[in-house]
Amino acid sequence: MISAFAVGEANILETLTNIIKLWEETNFVVKQYRDTKDRFFITEVDELIVQLEDNQMTVQTSMGSKFVAEIRDTVEEWEKKLGYISDCIDEWLVFQKSWMYLENIFNAEDIQK
Numbered sequence: 001m002i003s004a005f006a007v008g009e010a011n012i013l014e015t016l017t018n019i020i021k022l023w024e025e026t027n028f029v030v031k032q033y034r035d036t037k038d039r040f041f042i043t044e045v046d047e048l049i050v051q052l053e054d055n056q057m058t059v060q061t062s063m064g065s066k067f068v069a070e071i072r073d074t075v076e077e078w079e080k081k082l083g084y085i086s087d088c089i090d091e092w093l094v095f096q097k098s099w100m101y102l103e104n105i106f107n108a109e110d111i112q113k
Helices: 002-025 046-062 068-106
Strands: 027-034 039-043
Touching: 002 046, 002 068, 039 068, 046 068
Parallel strands: none
Antiparallel strands: 027 039
C-alpha cells in the first residue's frame, strides 16, 4: 500500500518535472513588424497553445489523483502558473490584433493630418 502511493506520487512528480522543464525551455517566436526596427509581434502560437492545454489537462488530472496529497502545493502552484501563461497569451494576442488593426488606420495620411 505504501509503495503504491510512493510510486503514484513519483509518477506525478516525474510528469510535473517534465512540464516544468518544457516551460523553462519554451521560447516565444517573435518577428519584426513590417520594416520597423523596434516593433515585433508574436507568431507560431498554435503549437504552443496546444502544448499549454495538454499540460493544463495533465496537471488537472494529477490534482484529482489520490497520490497527490503530499505534493499538492507544488501541483497547485503549477496549475496556477499554467493558467497565468494562458491568460497572458490570450491577452497578448487580443492586444496584438487590435494594435495591428489600429496601426494601419493611424498611419493613413488623411488621419495623420
